[in-house]
Structure formats: C-alpha cells, structure tokens
Amino acid sequence: MPFHQVDSIRFFSFDIFDQAGIPQAIFTRQGGVSPSPWKSLNAGLTVGDESANVTENRRRSFAAMGKDLSSMYDVWQVHSNKIVCADAPRDLRLEILKADAILTYQDDVTLYMRFADCVPILIADPRRRVVGIVHAGWIGTVNRVLEAAIQRLVSTYSLIPSELLAGIGPSICVDHYPVGPDVAAQVRQSFGDQADRLLLERDGKIHFDLWKANRLILEEAGVKNIEMANLCTACHTDDWYSHRAEHGLTGRFGALIAIK
Numbered sequence: 001m002p003f004h005q006v007d008s009i010r011f012f013s014f015d016i017f018d019q020a021g022i023p024q025a026i027f028t029r030q031g032g033v034s035p036s037p038w039k040s041l042n043a044g045l046t047v048g049d050e051s052a053n054v055t056e057n058r059r060r061s062f063a064a065m066g067k068d069l070s071s072m073y074d075v076w077q078v079h080s081n082k083i084v085c086a087d088a089p090r091d092l093r094l095e096i097l098k099a100d101a102i103l104t105y106q107d108d109v110t111l112y113m114r115f116a117d118c119v120p121i122l123i124a125d126p127r128r129r130v131v132g133i134v135h136a137g138w139i140g141t142v143n144r145v146l147e148a149a150i151q152r153l154v155s156t157y158s159l160i161p162s163e164l165l166a167g168i169g170p171s172i173c174v175d176h177y178p179v180g181p182d183v184a185a186q187v188r189q190s191f192g193d194q195a196d197r198l199l200l201e202r203d204g205k206i207h208f209d210l211w212k213a214n215r216l217i218l219e220e221a222g223v224k225n226i227e228m229a230n231l232c233t234a235c236h237t238d239d240w241y242s243h244r245a246e247h248g249l250t251g252r253f254g255a256l257i258a259i260k
C-alpha cells in the first residue's frame, strides 16, 4: 500500500524505494496544526501561514519518519535548473540557496522540498547510497531540471542511470492542467518531436502532461526503474494542496528522502 499513517501523519511512499530500504515520504496535508486555507500540515513558509505552525508541521512530519528536523537540507525553490549537493544538514544561520534539485551521499542529511501541483521526483541509487529530490513545475520541466540532476549524479557521484530508482510523485494531472500558447511553444522547443505526446487538446484548450514529460526525461537519460504515483493534487484536495484547484490560496505539502 502506498499510503501510510504514523500518529496523525498520513503520507505516500513509493514501493520501489521501500523495497530498497530507502526512507522517503510525500506527506499529505493531513495531521498538522495550520488553520484554513492551509489546513493542516502546511510545509510552506511563504504562503501566509505562521512560521510556528510550519515548524510544528515539519517536526511532526520528520518525527513520523524517525527523523529530527536538525537533519534537514532544504532550498529556496525558484523554478530553475540549479542543483545543490548537500554535504551536511543545512546550516540555518546561512542564507538559503536557490535551487530546484538537491543531491546527497551523506546519511545524516534528510532532503526536503515543498509542493502544490509541481512534480516531486525522488531518485536513489541504493547500492552506491546516493539520493536526490527534484522540483519540476512547467518551467522546471521545459528547462529540464530533472535531466540536469541525472547528469550531476553521473558527473559528481559516478552513478549509472540504469541503476537508479526514480519516483514521480503526486502533482497536477494533464486533465487539470490547461496551458497557454506561450507554455505550449516552450514545451515544443524543449521536447521537439516528442511534444505531440505531451500536449493534448481538451475542449479546445491545450493541456500539458507534466507526468509524462518528466518520465520521458528520465527514460531519455537512461533511467529504467520508474514508479509513477499517478495521484493528482487537483483531483484530491482532501489529501494534497493544489495551487490551481485552490486558486493560489493554499499551503504546500512536504516531501523527503534520505539514505537511511
């Protein structure tokens, strides 16, 4: 079963990582302390919720995984294709780095990111003990942040793409994701011949399939072991925050991965 419950915290995990002994979780919005419209396990500090609520929500989330918040490494997610390699938990006294992928081989680090429709992608090499987390909305997808992360895993950690495990997490489905002609043009520029598979026409509007696009990036990079959550944030706002479905007035759900 992909869903788990620990105390008040309900979270999703990928079978391929569970079977490989890689701790990871994509937390639903249930079991936290934030009031509406962030109800209740909001992980985002920039959405109007009180920081004390966010800290308690993050503490509960980490505790459900047997982790301490002091192990956290997070970034300021800016829809870029920048990668950060975390060699230690983030020093909270230092300025937070802007990036949209974090990688680590340190077993005292817990990688952590926040989402509400954008695609969470978890990556691990269970044999060489390296993990990563990627944030890809449409901008990150057309700028191929996931491809950059795989290239970095190869260049920095000497990993082999065919040995990686990857999970594409809860995010907005193609039916709920109409895009404008400017976005469609950038999809065509980034994906070339493949773009027709990723842009679908529904009721006279063009929709972008973020799940399939990121899966394609993984496959083109040589990643074979891919698990799709196939869970839409906009279809299930009881479990997930959705920027689109909730018209921007919502929280962010957290996701984490660690080596052990």
Ligand SMILES: [Zn+2]
Residues within 6 Å of the ligand: 172, 173, 174, 175, 176, 232, 233, 234, 235
């Ligand atoms: Zn949907």
